[in-house]
Amino acid sequence: MPFPRGKKPNVTAGSKIPKLLGKGMENQEEGPQVKRSSSSPQGAPKKRTAFVDITNAHKVHISLPGTKKNSLKKTQKKKATTTVSDKNEANLTKSESVSSESQEEENQRGEEETPAEELVVVEAVPPRELPPHLRRPQIPEEFDIDTQHQDDPTLTPQYAKEIFDYLKAREEKFILCDYMSIQPSLNAGMRAILVDWLVEVQENFELNHETLYLAVKVIDHFLSTAPVNRENLQLIGSTAMLIASKFEERCPPCVDDFLYVCDDAYKREEVIAMETSILQALGFDINIPVSYRFLRRYAKCVSASMETLTLARYVCELSLQEMDLVPERGSLLASACLLLALVTKELGGWSPILVFHSGYGVSELVPVVRRLHSMLTSPPDDKLLAVRSKYSHKVFFEVATIPTVDLEVLERALQ
Numbered sequence: 001m002p003f004p005r006g007k008k009p010n011v012t013a014g015s016k017i018p019k020l021l022g023k024g025m026e027n028q029e030e031g032p033q034v035k036r037s038s039s040s041p042q043g044a045p046k047k048r049t050a051f052v053d054i055t056n057a058h059k060v061h062i063s064l065p066g067t068k069k070n071s072l073k074k075t076q077k078k079k080a081t082t083t084v085s086d087k088n089e090a091n092l093t094k095s096e097s098v099s100s101e102s103q104e105e106e107n108q109r110g111e112e113e114t115p116a117e118e119l120v121v122v123e124a125v126p127p128r129e130l131p132p133h134l135r136r137p138q139i140p141e142e143f144d145i146d147t148q149h150q151d152d153p154t155l156t157p158q159y160a161k162e163i164f165d166y167l168k169a170r171e172e173k174f175i176l177c178d179y180m181s182i183q184p185s186l187n188a189g190m191r192a193i194l195v196d197w198l199v200e201v202q203e204n205f206e207l208n209h210e211t212l213y214l215a216v217k218v219i220d221h222f223l224s225t226a227p228v229n230r231e232n233l234q235l236i237g238s239t240a241m242l243i244a245s246k247f248e249e250r251c252p253p254c255v256d257d258f259l260y261v262c263d264d265a266y267k268r269e270e271v272i273a274m275e276t277s278i279l280q281a282l283g284f285d286i287n288i289p290v291s292y293r294f295l296r297r298y299a300k301c302v303s304a305s306m307e308t309l310t311l312a313r314y315v316c317e318l319s320l321q322e323m324d325l326v327p328e329r330g331s332l333l334a335s336a337c338l339l340l341a342l343v344t345k346e347l348g349g350w351s352p353i354l355v356f357h358s359g360y361g362v363s364e365l366v367p368v369v370r371r372l373h374s375m376l377t378s379p380p381d382d383k384l385l386a387v388r389s390k391y392s393h394k395v396f397f398e399v400a401t402i403p404t405v406d407l408e409v410l411e412r413a414l415q
Helices: 054-059 071-113 160-174 188-204 209-223 230-248 255-261 268-281 291-301 306-321 330-344 352-358 362-377 386-390 407-414
Strands: 027-029 060-062
Touching: 160 291, 160 330, 188 209, 188 230, 188 306, 188 386, 209 230, 209 268, 209 291, 209 306, 230 255, 230 268, 255 268, 291 306, 291 330, 291 352, 306 330, 306 362, 306 386, 330 352, 330 362, 330 407, 362 407
Parallel strands: none
Antiparallel strands: 027 060
């Protein structure tokens, strides 16, 4: 919606002319060659230049208001100015000659007085070695997945490894536990229904997947701080999605959009108040590492196809509804989802390059992989169909219809 434009100010004649000189101050040029124009209409301002030519500054005199000079004073000042200028030129020529002679004498005296043995030889200082925390990590050639993108600044190949190492270390600050014990009016089923509804909101608004994952993280961290009423659960979910949209989206939806998807069950003031409460509870730190970012990074390590990555994304998005997977780190959960997708597509197991970039061995992934396999093989809940319906579409390669890998095959891959 365009902003209203204000009215243009009325411009009167002569208002655009800057009054650089005060009233009564005019340029007066001396000399016989200068003629004043007397053709200006009566009462009109006299034409003048805004600035005086500095190269002819000694020939120009600006009269101050209230001063009167007769022709005798003008003649005397003109003569005096000529005399002073001639004297200045003569003095300048004399001073230049004297200064050049004195400079030559000083140079000769300095050459005679400086002995050769007093010359100081400055040795080259070796470069100082960087401290360990500032050195770039040494990546073996067989594990380097970023050099091929040196010409793409959007992928930041020089710092990609350090960025994900930083995100992985930052996860320690956001470790959660099962907080349902402090929520007497909530349970895991209600949380799963809320996440299922957020998946539909993300799909209807065409938001990034990172926005959905961050919104779920914000909800979990807020619910772990204090008990809330059951009636406010949808308000918390929609407000968390609003906060995540402001953080992740280029053009986030506005407050009225979220009021609409809530069927006007809440007021605008309630959404704004809840936003303040959530941000204060999180200490305004909403840069929480999510599993979706790690999943894309680890899939790049093995050059996984888009279909394999989408299958891993489907498993990872289903895991958002599971309360017992909330305490798991995002990087560990993403590694388990990718391993399950690789085994399902018969693309091998957990390779050394994945161990190098993720920092997890197969033994650390086994419990989470088994829990994900149990989630996929369990009968779907009739109230939680948003994720399965979403990934049954052709856009997502219909990965939700792919049969789950047999448990025996999975166990052999995990050994």
